[in-house]
């Protein structure tokens with residue numbers, strides 16, 4: 314194991330490989346340790362395996378070989394049901410294109426994010442409202458996605474990912490579809506969540522954003538070529 | 543926080559309202575499509591419910607009719623001789639049949655040959671309108687269960703006078719709405735006063751096109767020979783078959799094979815049986831419509847799964863298990879077809895009500911039909927949704943998320 318000082322590990326990858334049909338090796342042996350409370354950027358050229366790595370971190374995809382541990386659970390040993398339970402409790406995802414349900418209000422979109430935690434509808438709505446307040450959208454609860462700006466949509470998506478207070482937040486280019494002002498707002502939110510204890514891993518193409526992060530993992534051709542703090 | 547090793551990681555079960563709410567997402571976001579595919583199911587179910595409902599209502603009406611008319615009426619009619627001429631029952635035929643112990647009541651009519659019925663004497667003799675004149679015994683109405691629509695039936699007095707009672711069809715063909723002292727018809731060149739018009743005779747439709755006159759006046763005025771041509775006998779309910787087997791030989795002991803014996807209620811039942819065959823055919827058509835509706839639902843579900851891959855990926859990232867995704871789409875399919883089934887059952891019942899009302903039947907929609915219809919709907923929804931639901935649950939979350 315890499316080092317034993319500091320907070321507990323949140324994520325551990327050990328020699329993780331991911332092969333796709335057709336001989337594409339998206340991850341070619343990645344080992345990394347991310348501790349609770351870290352704010353980590355993943356950078357690298359297009360096609361270097363960033364999304365693939367994030368999916369492995371978030372247990373959305375199983376690697377071809379190697380081990381992934383999230384919050385101490387070895388992902389490879391878990392059934393689909395347990396893996397799903399792990400995601401619902403530990404991991405929040407934010408996507409470049411938001412993935413909000415059209416025609417559903419902001420508060421319903423966020424409340425639906427808690428559906429699989431087993432909370433009742435009243436509790437889900439209450440927490441959804443809180444999460445929207447937290448991202449500064451208390452005044453947009455009833456708005457539907459098409460009535461929101463790009464930045465607002467991404468903040469709704471962040472509220473959805475964090476309404477259940479997961480210890481881990483994974484974001485794949487959350488500012489990729491936003492202008493720099495809206496992007497800065499989203500980054501500020503992620504920093505705030507990190508300050509409050511959430512482990513945040515964010516993929517970004519933006520050099521300024523990347524340079525401002527305390528830790529950057531640089532990928533190329535499915536390998537970690539740099540891990541700087 | 544408890545240590546990771548003690549964390550059992552059990553996925554939460556969704557409450558039933560949440561399952562329904564999630565299953566209804568597709569219906570809410572694409573209502574027109576949902577409505578159209580539910581319509582297919584609705585057409586099938588409504589066709590089947592209406593077919594069974596109408597047939598049951600008609601059956602119930604027939605049962606009620608037979609209940610009042612009775613199934614114990616037997617007729618013995620002149621057949622033909624071995625030379626092809628019309629046979630003739632003896633004068634004493636009625637009295638002999640009356641001596642059969644389980645016969646409660648016997649009555650007769652005698653056809654008067656070549657006695658046409660006309661509105662006036664100016665109408666050519668050849669235009670008979672298909673009407674026949676009978677000499678009728680006073681007991682005919684009671685025995686055949688026929689009602690008087692207007693006026694009265696023949697009695698001992700009027701049987702001696704030129705008075706006639708018309709069957710419903712006869713009155714209609716002659717253009718006579720109701721009986722009255724001024725209403726007359728011409729029979730065999732003589733004027734007869736129409737003292738009564740009958741309701742349609744359900745069991746003995748031959749009386750509908752008849753002009754019925756008294757036995758004595760027929761002999762005196764119309765040259766009637768007094769031989770009955772049809773006997774009507776009411777038998778004891780428990781001995782109908784026994785009476786039927788001896789009726790011909792009793793009515794005409796010399797030539798039993800020249801008598802045709804029948805049970806008129808059989809004809810009604812036979813007609814019903816023919817309707818039943820049509821019902822089965824229509825039911826088959828309804829089943830095909832239902833099948834097509836089911837395929838429509840399956841098609842909608844397959845498309846729904848294809849279009850909603852991103853949503854499926856998102857739900858998986860939020861912690862939905864494969865089972866929960868499967869349940870979501872299965873629920874959607876069930877809701878879709880149940881929507882059609884409930885609407886179809888309601889439409890089918892309404893159609894039955896409407897049709898039965900126009901026929902003045904009592905409306906009967908058997909509960910089993912509606913239950914079977916809804917059961918079929920659930921089965922179809924389940925089958926139609928199974929494959930799409932399994933496909934949805936097998937989608938890899940990352941590929942689903944990558945979908946546009």
Ligand SMILES: Nc1ncnc2c1ncn2[C@@H]1O[C@H](COP(=O)(O)OP(=O)(O)OP(=O)(O)O)[C@@H](O)[C@H]1O
Pocket residue numbers: 333334337338339357358359360361362363364365366941
């Ligand atoms: N489902 C798949 N099947 C086959 N190859 C895939 C699949 N998904 C990704 N790849 C390949 O794996 C490699 C890494 O893909 P990945 O999406 O991780 O890149 P990325 O670093 O996120 O790139 P970008 O910055 O453009 O999003 C690429 O070469 C890609 O073509």
Ligand SMILES: [Mg+2]
Pocket residue numbers: 363364365485
């Ligand atoms: Mg990517």
